[in-house]
Amino acid sequence: MSEQTPALSLPLIQPSQAQKHVTHNEALMRLDALVQAVVLTRDSTSPPADPVAGECHIVPSAAVGTWSGQDHALAYFDGTAWQFLTARPGWRVYVLSDLQTVIWDGTAWAGEATSLQNLSGVGIGTNSDSTNRLAVAAEASLLSHAGAGHQLKINKSVATDTASLLFQTGWSGRAEMGTAGDDAFAIKVSADGAVWNTALSFDPASGFASGEAVQSGPADVTPGRLMRTDYGYGPGNVLGVVSENAGIPTGAVIERGSTANGDYIRFADGTQMCQFNATLAYISAGLCSAAWSYPMIFASGSMPNVQGTLDSDSLALTAPSVTVAGVTGLTVSGLGSTNVTLNVNTLAGASFGSGESVDLRVLAIGRWF
Structure with missing residues (x-):
């Protein structure tokens, strides 16, 4: 018959054994130490000076005194002496000094692994609840990379x-x-x-x-x-095609171009200017005239302001029969939004010769909307 139980090594009472109570009490003492096993420490290398009955410790490596040579054993004080129990793989012991359960894996006492899957809630520095299942109270929270980067994903259903x-x-x-x-x-x-x-x-x-x-x-x-x-407005639309909608500019700030009828410039505020080098042909001794269709039309129904500049040097070449003092400035007729007739008349005592002409630099200012 075996003298000890196979799992906890409890001493068994033998047939015809004297003082059976000693063996029985020793088994109870071991059960007292092992059932709901709790130890005070697992890092003290020497036994306490004044242990109390029932006190239990895990003996660390290199222990001294009466614990010497009992590395990793459970040492419990029975009121008279230290007793030592050799742990078996899987034994669990709660360490009061660490507030942690440790397990003997056959080589060392290790912290009990707890599954972190499908937890109902986690509170760090505070309490979680049914809505805030992860709650953190801290000065900062760090989410760092594992590898090249890190993504924080917030997903919704629909x-x-x-x-x-x-x-x-x-x-x-x-x-x-x-x-x-x-x-x-x-x-x-x-x-x-x-x-x-x-x-x-x-x-x-x-x-x-x-x-x-x-x-x-x-x-x-x-x-x-x-x-x-x-x-x-910026560099991309300062110069381009101007446009408007109900009087509000919707295009570029400035538009400029030219046609066979002259040069034009339009501004986003509606202002339009057209320029042209016009040659007024001989009509009669008292008149040189030409029709001018603007390079860009003005607003419907509007009448732009038309001005002309006469060059005396040019007049001497194209109309030698007269002088600047003998002719009027530019006069206009048929003024409209699309064209105008340009006229220069002679004054009393002066007359154009047949085939003569007058060159003018004309400027029309108005609105395109």
């Missing part, structure tokens, strides 16, 4: 759900960024947590921006708003 980051003051919302209620990424702000303004929203299909922080129209010059490229 487009109408919310996937966002909410920033609060005193548990009252002040700013939110993410996709809330649709798939457009938005940045929202609030002064009180009740009324929210969408400062910026980005269309998921085009990437275009909108929101309170962006111009609402070409005439919107609200301080602090961001300018839209189609409502503002």
